Amino acid sequence: YISRESFSMGSLLRPVDLVNQPLGFQERYKILQKLFKQLQKAYAHTKGTNIDLERLATRLEVHVAKNSLSGQSYKFNMSILLRDVLKYKGDLSKIKINGRPLKGAKPHLSSIGNANSITTRSKAMEALKALILDSKVLEKNGYIVKEMQNKTNDDNSTQLYAPCLRCSSNFKKTDIMEKTLCRYHPLKRIYNRDTKNHQYPCCGETTDSVSFLRLGCKTFFHHVFRGESYDEL
The missing domain is CATH 4.10.1130 (btk motif of tyrosine-protein kinase itk)
Incomplete structure (x- = not known):
């Protein structure tokens, strides 16, 4: 049994809590650890730090969790991600989940942990898109995404x-x-x-x-x- 309180306060490597969980916290945590280790292997030749890889692993895992309708589909999608991270040497733009490429996940290997690699407007926009979740995914998980309109007296x-x-x-x-x-x-x-x-x-x-x-x-x-x-x- 893994207690949430047992995590060190500085560690980012933990599953993001969702309104609709495809799988239990403990199982998601174990799979997230495996994904982190796969990313370490894929980006071993880069200057990326463990903090950068933890953030990336957390973002990829929650993306799969939000787009999996059941525990079985979550495990299947994560198995594909774990395999393809090494297969494509960390090129996330070539990895597909549910038949669709990972949204906004197209970083070059050299960009992990290296802010100086963003030198153009297009690269900056790609980096920003990687941080944005689709509004439909947010709404499906209970977040309020509709814009408020001005009310009359x-x-x-x-x-x-x-x-x-x-x-x-x-x-x-x-x-x-x-x-x-x-x-x-x-x-x-x-x-x-x-x-x-x-x-x-x-x-x-x-x-x-x-x-x-x-x-x-x-x-x-x-x-x-x-x-x-x-x-x-």
């Missing part, structure tokens, strides 16, 4: 209020910690085909009842809401 005013998740009453979001009476049913209503009305299974009340219990059989002292917009999150 009316839009801002409507955002001040929200329906309570329990009792459906509209309330001011800033008053969420203010004490109030929130009457609700803990269970969702279901439709009764025999009586042709809705019934709450938590207390047996129906929607056409005249009893005050139809409003709720439970009470609480606060309203609640679930934030879903970019600003609320």
Whole structure:
């Protein structure tokens, strides 16, 4: 067992946490170690440092992880990467994952750890592209990538209020910690085909009842809401 806390604070060689993990952290860590060793062999004749190779290994591993739909496809894609890193002597532009070349991964062997090799605008743009992840990949892994649009005053005013998740009453979001009476049913209503009305299974009340219990059989002292917009999150 490999504990995350056991890593030294200065080491970069660890898998990047993802929302959707194709494989467990421990297995990804072991494969990442193998990839690092393969890169050391591929770039042995360059001036690249272990720090540079750790960054490259981490970037390549997370690229494969984000583009693998299952643990089996992740292992298969990583086996191809481990093989082709040595086969093509570190030329990442010749390596294909899922039938597609590695995006933005076209560094010359001499460019590892050597910033002076970037002498033209085109080379600088290639180096920058290597650091950028595709927006579709980010969105698939739970990142918010949509641009925020300017809101009008009316839009801002409507955002001040929200329906309570329990009792459906509209309330001011800033008053969420203010004490109030929130009457609700803990269970969702279901439709009764025999009586042709809705019934709450938590207390047996129906929607056409005249009893005050139809409003709720439970009470609480606060309203609640679930934030879903970019600003609320």
